[in-house]
Amino acid sequence: MEVNLIQEAEERVSSEFVNRPLRSVRRRSDVWTFMEYRTSKANNSKYIECKLCGLHLTASSRSGTSNLRKHLLNRHADQYHPKIIPDRHVVKRGYRFAAGPFSSRDDNDKAKDEERENKEGQEGDEAKSEADKNKMELEDEGMEGGINVEANGGDRDSMSQLTKARRLAQSSVKKAVARLHQQKSGNVPGIFRKIVCSSSRAQGISNSIFRMLIEDLLPVNIIEGLGFRALVDALQAGYPFPTTFGLEERLLARLAEGRTKLAKRLSSALKIGLSCDLWTDYHNRNFITVTSHIISTDWRNESWVLGTVKVKANATDVDVAQQIRDMCRDCGVTISDVPAMVYGTDGVQSVADTTERLKVLKSICAFLNVESRPCAGELLGISVQNALGVPSLAKLIQDAGQLISHLSTDRTCQQELTRSLKDQKKSLTLTICDTSSGWQVISDMFCQLAELEEVICKVLGADHEANLSDLQWKVLHELIQALQGVKAAVAVMGDGRxxxxxCWLPVMHGVLQHIDTPNAEDISDDGQVFRNILSAELKSRCQLNEILPSSLMMQAAAIDPRFHHLRFLSDEDRVPVVEGLKQKLSENHREGLENGSPEVEEDSPFFALLGEDEFNKKSIKPEDVIDLFRLERPVSRETDPLNWWRLNEKRFPGLCKLAKGILCVPIAATPLCKSTETSRTRENRKRLDHVHVDAQLFLHKNNGLFE
Known part of the structure; x- marks a missing residue:
């Protein structure tokens, strides 16, 4: 016999089998807030659709809203929070449903609910035992009195089914109550967590993780970390984590797409300058990152990373050169289109190691058959470090570091310094370093001590053993003055313009002039030795002892509208530079005539009336173009030379092509002014897996290709 638990029972059930009578008044169930009737277009059959997840549910009269309520309790317990279980829903005991995450029930209400549940549970057990006793008496009477057991058995079966259904539903409700209690406390067992992340939501999270790996240069295996998975699971439960293999495939696919776009972008460049950076990761593995530099059609300086190659331990310079050549070919770059390559290192090694690494890079560039030059920042750093290596200056650096250590640890000195600086409205910032630190850090330490010299001498006294001597204080000021020119050069060459x-040769001649002509006549011996060594190092390493008219850096200065008058050279030295520039312009002009047809201009209506326009009349000889360009008034040194060429491109069409081929060569292989973002990027790349470092660095640096 089928029993409908939703509708009113047709037959009156004896109260000895039921704890409480069924409710006679039906109310609309709260499940319809989350459910909606639908009609199928195929066979016009009706079904119910969940508004939260879109699942189709049956709407039979047998199950009624029970299936719908079970679906909400199992799948959407975080959004479905019924306050009271309806009487018609399986258990007629008036259980108050567990509080949802957004309810505000106090402890007194919870205690009352628990007391009522215990009391009603005892009453239910007594009613159950009494019902079992009556059932046994009826069976005995039927056997003794010959009652029609078949007829009464049907009633007993129906009551048994009803009781069994009630008990089963009561167990389900208790589980739901326990699950919601645990959800509120934040401790939900895995068997109750059936929250499913939608496909669109999962795809968005996967894209965010992929973007995080590229932008922050994090290892791919971070997705396997327990802490990372716990974080994502707390933000979005049920998220299916991608595998490492899946992320690797996605990185390689994005890398192939990016190189295709980069090859298309570089195809419009006349010349492409290259720079290579040799760096070492935390596992002492060496890598070379190659970057391309072009002048775009709208005269903007663009830099794009071509890729990163791993230098094997037994690889020769020829093998590394071939790796770089293959990588350039994949990006559509021909080595013959490269005017020069600038090479450098990460600068974390000693001076001797850095010098050896620069020699290796120079040898690699020689096998590539391109003109090469070292990074400007590397040359300045090595020159200053060698000049500071004098024993007396090394002793000064050591004593200065010990003085700062004493000021930082002695409590009396700290109190006196704080009081004195408060009166002078100054802040106390001290940097401790030694001879192994970079020259910029040493210079900052000297500047801090020089600013606090008066206060330090007042606190410690001139004869204190931790204080510097008068001669050391004098040398310290002389070193600060000499290093001002080098720091100014770094600031100029680190500017984006x-x-x-x-600007390399004009700046370096200015640095030499600053070093060779000290302001003070009574300079100390140590200060003069430092200046002499620094000047000799810069002239030797930067090739400033002789004038090289055909060098790329000299031609770049001659074609820059800020320095095209070459005032840093003598009149005799300017002549060969100008002649070399004219010769190169003539060669480019001949190559243009051989490779393509000359440009044909349409005649203007003015030509028929007034003849040839003197303004647009072009010089036939390239020498005339160079002479006209040199007659131009120099622009401000704060002006971007590319902006000037963009405005005067039509006036000097042949010379502007030569300018694009020369000005695309960078001044440094690594950033001279290291910002916080640059330092973070250089540190993060050291922890990448060697299999993914090429793809992740390419996508990190070339994010603009996909915008």
Missing amino acids: NKSGS
């Missing part, structure tokens, strides 16, 4: 090598 001076990415090309056109």
Whole structure:
């Protein structure tokens, strides 16, 4: 016999089998807030659709809203929070449903609910035992009195089914109550967590993780970390984590797409300058990252990473050169289109190791058959470090570090310094370093001590053993003055307007002039030795002892509208430079005539009336173009030379092509002014897996290709 638990029972059930009578008044169930009737277009059959997840549910009269309520309790317990279980829903005991995550029930209400549940449970057990006793008496009477057991058995079966259904539903409700209690406390067992992340939501999270790996340069195996998975699971439960293999395939696919776009972008460039950076990761594995530099059609200096190659331990310079050549070919770059390559290192090794690594890079560039030059920042750093290596200056650096250590540890000195600086409205910032630190850090330490010299001498006294001597204080000021020119050169070459090598020679001649002509006549011996060594190092390493008219850096200065008068050279030295520039312009002009047809201009209506326009009349000889360009008034040194060429491109069409081929060569292989973002990127790349470092660095640096 089928029994409908939703509708009113047709037959009156004896109260000895039921704890409480069924409710006579039906109310609309709260499940319809989350459910909606639908009609199928195929066979016009009706079904119910969940508004939360879109699942189709049956709507039979047998199950009624029970299936719908079970679906909400199992799948959407975080959004479905019924306050009271309806009487018609399986258990007629008036259980108050567990509080949802957004309810505000106090402890007194919870205690009352627990007391009522215990009391009603005892009453239910007594009613159950009494019902079992009556059932046994009826069976005995039927056997003794010959009652029609078949007829009464049907009633007993129906009551048994009803009781069994009630008990089963009561167990389900208790589980739901326990699950919601645990959800509120934040401790949900895995068997109750059936929250499913939608496909669109999962795809969005996967894209965010992929973007995080590229932008922050994090290892791919971070998705396998327990802490990372716990974080994502707390933010979005049920998220299916991608595998490492899946992320690797996605990285390789994005890398192939990016190189295709990069090859298309570089195809419009006349010349492509290259720079290579040799760096070491935390596992002492060496890598070379190659970057391309071009002048775009709208005269903007663009830099794009071509790729990163791993230098094997037994690889020769020829093998590394072939790796770089193959990588350039994959990006559509021909080595013959490269005017020069600038090479450098990460600068974390000693001076001797850095010098050896630069020699290796120079040898690799020689096998590539391109003109090469070292990074400007590397040359300045090595020159200053060698000049500071004098024993007396090394002793000064050591004593200065010990002085700062004493000021930082002695409590009396700290109190006196704080009091004195408060009166002078100064802040106390001290940097401790030694001879192994970079020259910029040493210079900052000297500047801090020089600013606090008066206060330090007042606190410690001139004769204190931790204080510097008068001669050391004098040498310290002389070193600060000499290093001001080098620091100014780094600031100029680190500016975004001076990415090309056109400012290299003018700046270096200015540094030498600053070093060779000290302001003080009574300079100390140590100060003079430092200046002499620094000047000799810069002239030797930067090739400033002789004038090289055909060098790329000299031609870059001659074609820059800020320095095209070459005032840093004598009149005799300017002549060969100008002649070399004219010769190169003539060669480019001949190559243009051989490779393509000359440009044909349409006649203007003015030509028929007034004849040839003197303004647009072009010089036939390239020498005339160079002479006209040199007659131009120099622009401000704060001006970007590319902006000037963009405005005067039509006036000097042949010379502007030569300018694009020369100004695309950068002045440095690594950033001279290291910002926080640059330092973070250089540190993060050291922890990448060697299998993924090429793809992740390419996508990190070339994010603009996909915008």
